[in-house]
Amino acid sequence: MAITHASPGQIIDISPLGEQLAESKTVALFKSNDIEVIRLVLLAGKSFPPHTVSGEVTIQCIEGVMSVSASGIDSILRIGQLIYLQGDVLHSINALENASALVTIALVK
Amino acid sequence: MAITHASPGQIIDISPLGEQLAESKTVALFKSNDIEVIRLVLLAGKSFPPHTVSGEVTIQCIEGVMSVSASGIDSILRIGQLIYLQGDVLHSINALENASALVTIALVK
Numbered sequence: 001m002a003i004t005h006a007s008p009g010q011i012i013d014i015s016p017l018g019e020q021l022a023e024s025k026t027v028a029l030f031k032s033n034d035i036e037v038i039r040l041v042l043l044a045g046k047s048f049p050p051h052t053v054s055g056e057v058t059i060q061c062i063e064g065v066m067s068v069s070a071s072g073i074d075s076i077l078r079i080g081q082l083i084y085l086q087g088d089v090l091h092s093i094n095a096l097e098n099a100s101a102l103v104t105i106a107l108v109k
Numbered sequence: 110m111a112i113t114h115a116s117p118g119q120i121i122d123i124s125p126l127g128e129q130l131a132e133s134k135t136v137a138l139f140k141s142n143d144i145e146v147i148r149l150v151l152l153a154g155k156s157f158p159p160h161t162v163s164g165e166v167t168i169q170c171i172e173g174v175m176s177v178s179a180s181g182i183d184s185i186l187r188i189g190q191l192i193y194l195q196g197d198v199l200h201s202i203n204a205l206e207n208a209s210a211l212v213t214i215a216l217v218k
Contacts, residue, residue, distance in 0.1 A: 008198070009180060011184055011192060012190065013189060013190060014191050032165055037191070060211075070118055079124070080124030082120075082138075084115070084118075084121075086141065102191075106143035109218075
């Protein structure tokens with residue numbers, strides 16, 4: 001299936017995937033001039049390995065529980081919680097339960 | 110009370126304000142190099158008047174119902190929904206019920 005990115009002004013559903021979570025994949029919701037937004041899906045025990053991005057990032061837990069590791073600190077992120085990381089900071093995300101997160105990346109020129 | 114902005118890696122609570130909503134004010138959660146994140150509180154019938162920002166913006170409804178007007182289109186935003194707007198687009202937000210939203214602004218240099 002081709003991935004259709006959202007357009008400006010279009011309503012984007014970011015509610016919990018619930019029963020569909022286990023069969024869902026990470027998807028880019030849109031990538032525009034200044035911002036990219038991804039719904040990251042990580043099943044329990046899986047991780048998004050250490051990486052950096054140039055711009056700042058926010059990670060918001062939509063469902064489940066995850067651990068965000070950055071600058072030698074592990075932070076537990078639960079539903080209704082958000083964390084931000086500065087650009088070029090090596091970080092990884094580990095799912096402690098089946099989880100999804102809204103990841104917003106500032107696209108730095 | 111002095112406003113304390115969150116630091117990178119700090120857990121930020123963005124869960125619904127619920128019973129505290131009616132007594133809450135809009136607050137900047139943090140402003141860093143590339144991103145500013147605000148929790149906008151708008152009580153029913155109130156609006157954030159037409160304005161522009163240079164960078165792109167995402168608006169995520171945390172609770173309540175709001176209408177986002179941009180480029181001549183009114184979009185109804187409910188819990189679990191997100192919309193993004195390109196930079197320099199005149200927009201306004203009107204609360205149809207007591208509402209709060211997470212607003213993420215790309216700080217364009």
